[in-house]
Amino acid sequence: MKPYLCTLSLLLASMISPALAQSDSNPTVDSVAGSAVWRIQISPARLFSSNFGRVIEDMVSAEHPDALEKLDGFSDALGFNPFTDVQEVLLYGEKFDDNSANVIARLGATSGNLEGWFLAAPGYQSEDLDKNTILHSFIVEKKKNNPRLWCAIPYNQAEKSYTLIATFNRDQTVSLSKKIDQQGSGWLSSPRSEGTFLSLVVSDLSQAPMKIDSKDPGAAIVKTIRSVNLRASAEADTLIAQGELTADSPARAQQLQQLLNGLKAMVQLAAMQEGNRDSNHTPYADANKQRDHEGAKKAAELLNNLTVDHQTGSSTLTANFKIDYDALVALKNEMQN
Structure with a gap:
C-alpha cells in the first residue's frame, strides 16, 4: 500500500508544483511597480458608472453644455469611450522625469483605433511581437536624445480584454506584453475596494x-x-x-x-x-x-x-x-x- 501512496503523492506534487510556481510569477501592481517612486491608479469605468460620476457629468454639462457632445466626437475618433470603457490605468515611474513614466491601461473589449493613430506619430517604427501583437515605437517630443516610446496592445483570450502598455524601455514593454498576453491584466484592479477609483502613492x-x-x-x-x-x-x-x-x-x-x-x-x-x-x-x-x-x-x-x-x-x-x-x-x- 505504501508504494501506491508514495506514487500518488509524487503525482500530486508534480501537478501542484507548476501551478504554485505559475501563481508566484503572476504579475501584481507591487511586483510591476514596486520599485517606483510614484504610482497612480485610476479606474475611469468605476468612477463614471458610480453616482459620483453622474454628479460630475451633471456639473460639467451645466458649466459646458456642449462638453458631452465633444466627448462623443472624441470617442468616435478613438474608437472607444476613455471614461466608460477603460477599466483600469496604472501610471508609475522610478524617477519624476518625463522619460521614466510607464503606462498600463486595461482598455476592455476593444482597442478602438489606437494602433491606427500610432501610424501618424513622428518617427513611427514597428515590428511584430507575434502574429497578433505589434510592437510600436515613436518619438514623443523632439529633444536632444529623441526619447522613443514603446507601445504594445496585447489581447488576453481568457479575459477577452485588450491592454495598452507604453514605456520608454523596449525590453520592459516586450516583457509586460508577454505576461499580459498569457496571464491577463485583471490584477490591475486588485486588491482595491469596489468603490475606489483613484489611488496615489509617492514613496x-x-x-x-x-x-x-x-x-x-x-x-x-x-x-x-x-x-x-x-x-x-x-x-x-x-x-x-x-x-x-x-x-x-x-x-x-x-x-x-x-x-x-x-x-x-x-x-x-x-x-x-x-x-x-x-x-x-x-x-x-x-x-x-x-x-x-x-x-x-x-x-x-x-x-x-x-x-x-x-x-x-x-x-x-x-x-x-x-x-x-x-x-x-x-x-x-x-x-x-
Whole structure:
C-alpha cells in the first residue's frame, strides 16, 4: 500500500508544483511597480458608472453644455469611450522625469483605433511581437536624445480584454506584453475596494522636482513629509477621501497633525468672521461679494467632515474626509449663484 501512496503523492506534487510556481510569477501592481517612486491608479469605468460620476457629468454639462457632445466626437475618433470603457490605468515611474513614466491601461473589449493613430506619430517604427501583437515605437517630443516610446496592445483570450502598455524601455514593454498576453491584466484592479477609483502613492517625496527655498513660508512642511498615500472612493451616496502622510519620526508626524488641525480651525474661524463682518453691513454690501463669502462659509463648514489622526509612536498620520453628493452639489450651486 505504501508504494501506491508514495506514487500518488509524487503525482500530486508534480501537478501542484507548476501551478504554485505559475501563481508566484503572476504579475501584481507591487511586483510591476514596486520599485517606483510614484504610482497612480485610476479606474475611469468605476468612477463614471458610480453616482459620483453622474454628479460630475451633471456639473460639467451645466458649466459646458456642449462638453458631452465633444466627448462623443472624441470617442468616435478613438474608437472607444476613455471614461466608460477603460477599466483600469496604472501610471508609475522610478524617477519624476518625463522619460521614466510607464503606462498600463486595461482598455476592455476593444482597442478602438489606437494602433491606427500610432501610424501618424513622428518617427513611427514597428515590428511584430507575434502574429497578433505589434510592437510600436515613436518619438514623443523632439529633444536632444529623441526619447522613443514603446507601445504594445496585447489581447488576453481568457479575459477577452485588450491592454495598452507604453514605456520608454523596449525590453520592459516586450516583457509586460508577454505576461499580459498569457496571464491577463485583471490584477490591475486588485486588491482595491469596489468603490475606489483613484489611488496615489509617492514613496519618496524628496525626489520630487520641487525648487523650494528654505526661507519660503511652508518650505519646512514639504521637507517634513517623506511619503504620501492617497485614495478616493465613490460609495452609493458619499465621496470618501483617505490619506496617509509619513514623516521621519513620530515626533515629526505629530507636528504635522498639529499643523493640519490648526489650519483647519483657522480656515473655519476666518470664514465665520468674514461672514459676520459682512452681515453688519448687509444694506451696503456688494451682493456678489456676499455670495462669495456665503460659499466660502459653506466650504469651511465642510471641514467638519475632515479628521486628522495620529497614533502615539507612529511616523504616519491619517486623514479622512467624507461628503455627501447632495452637499457637494449644494456647495457648487451656492458658489455659482
